[in-house]
Amino acid sequence: MIGAVKQVVKEYRSSNNPIIKFSIASLSLCWNSVKNIKRFFVDNEFRSILLLQIFQSKNVHQTTPLTYMDRYPIIFSACKDYFGGKKDIKILSFGCSTGEEVLTLRSYFPDTYIVGADINKRSIAKCRKLPADNKITFIHSSYSDIQKHGPFDAVFCMAVLQRKPHYIAAKGISSIKKIYPFEKFEKQVIELDGLLKEQGILTVHFTQYSLMDTSVAYKYEAMGNYNQGDYRSPVFDKNSQLVNNPLPQKSIFIKSKR
Numbered sequence: 001m002i003g004a005v006k007q008v009v010k011e012y013r014s015s016n017n018p019i020i021k022f023s024i025a026s027l028s029l030c031w032n033s034v035k036n037i038k039r040f041f042v043d044n045e046f047r048s049i050l051l052l053q054i055f056q057s058k059n060v061h062q063t064t065p066l067t068y069m070d071r072y073p074i075i076f077s078a079c080k081d082y083f084g085g086k087k088d089i090k091i092l093s094f095g096c097s098t099g100e101e102v103l104t105l106r107s108y109f110p111d112t113y114i115v116g117a118d119i120n121k122r123s124i125a126k127c128r129k130l131p132a133d134n135k136i137t138f139i140h141s142s143y144s145d146i147q148k149h150g151p152f153d154a155v156f157c158m159a160v161l162q163r164k165p166h167y168i169a170a171k172g173i174s175s176i177k178k179i180y181p182f183e184k185f186e187k188q189v190i191e192l193d194g195l196l197k198e199q200g201i202l203t204v205h206f207t208q209y210s211l212m213d214t215s216v217a218y219k220y221e222a223m224g225n226y227n228q229g230d231y232r233s234p235v236f237d238k239n240s241q242l243v244n245n246p247l248p249q250k251s252i253f254i255k256s257k258r
C-alpha cells in the first residue's frame with residue numbers, strides 16, 4: 001500500500017497541474033509528519049534533539065552529539081605543553097556531549113579537575129555512566145552551575161559554536177543570520193570568557209565565526225598556528241555573511257588581559 005502511494009507520488013511529482021501539485025505537497029507533508037512522530041517515540045537521540053530545539057532554542061548551538069575519543073590530538077597536545085604538567089588546574093569541556101572529550105582530556109591532563117557540561121540531558125546521563133575518576137564532574141549546562149565550579153584555567157569549546165554546517169554547505173547558503181546569528185555566538189564567547197582565569201586558554205574549534213570578531217577579542221592572543229584548517233564547512237563574518245576563500249581561523253587563545 002505505502003509502496004503504491006510512493007510510486008504515484010513519484011509519477012506525479014513533476015506535474016504542472018496546480019491541484020496535483022498541491023495534493024502531492026500535502027501528501028509529502030503528512031508523510032514526513034507521520035515519519036517524525038514515529039521517530040520521536042522510537043529514537044531517543046532524535047527526541048532529545050527535537051526537545052532541545054523546542055525548549056532551549058535560545059541557548060542551544062550545535063544540536064548533534066557527534067563526538068569520539070581523541071578527536072583533536074594536535075590541539076590537546078599543544079594545550080598540554082602550555083601547562084607543562086601542572087596538576088592544580090581546572091578544565092571545562094563545554095559541550096562535552098557523551099563524555100569522550102572529557103575522558104580524552106583526562107589522558108592529556110592527569111590528576112587535574114575536569115568539568116564536562118552539556119545542554120543535552122540525555123548526553124549528560126550517558127556521561128554519568130562512564131568510568132570517570134572523582135576529579136571529573138558532569139553537569140547539565142547552565143551558566144550559574146558552571147560558574148560554581150570555576151574559574152577555569154582552560155576551556156575547550158569544540159564543535160559547539162555552529163549550526164547545521166553540512167546543510168549550509170550543501171545548499172550554498174550565503175547568510176546564516178536566521179539560522180545562527182553572530183550575536184548568539186558572541187554572547188556565548190563572552191560567557192566563556194567570564195569563566196576563564198587570566199593567562200588561561202580558550203579553545204574554540206570547529207566554528208562558523210571567529211573569536212577575533214567578538215567584543216572580547218582584545219583580551220586574547222592566538223597561541224601558535226593551531227587552527228581549524230581541517231574545518232570543511234563555510235565560515236561567516238560578524239554580519240553573518242559568507243567569507244569567500246577564508247584563511248584558516250586560529251583555535252587556541254591565551255587570555256592575556258582581564
Ligand SMILES: C[S@@+](CC[C@H](N)C(=O)[O-])C[C@H]1O[C@@H](n2cnc3c(N)ncnc32)[C@H](O)[C@@H]1O
Binds near residue numbers: 101120
Ligand atoms: C558536535 S557535539 C561536540 C562534542 C565534542 N565537544 C566534540 O567536539 O567531539 C556538540 C555538543 O554541543 C552541545 N551544546 C550545544 N549547545 C550547548 C550549550 N548552550 N551548552 C552546552 N552544550 C551545548 C550539544 O548538546 C552537543 O552535545
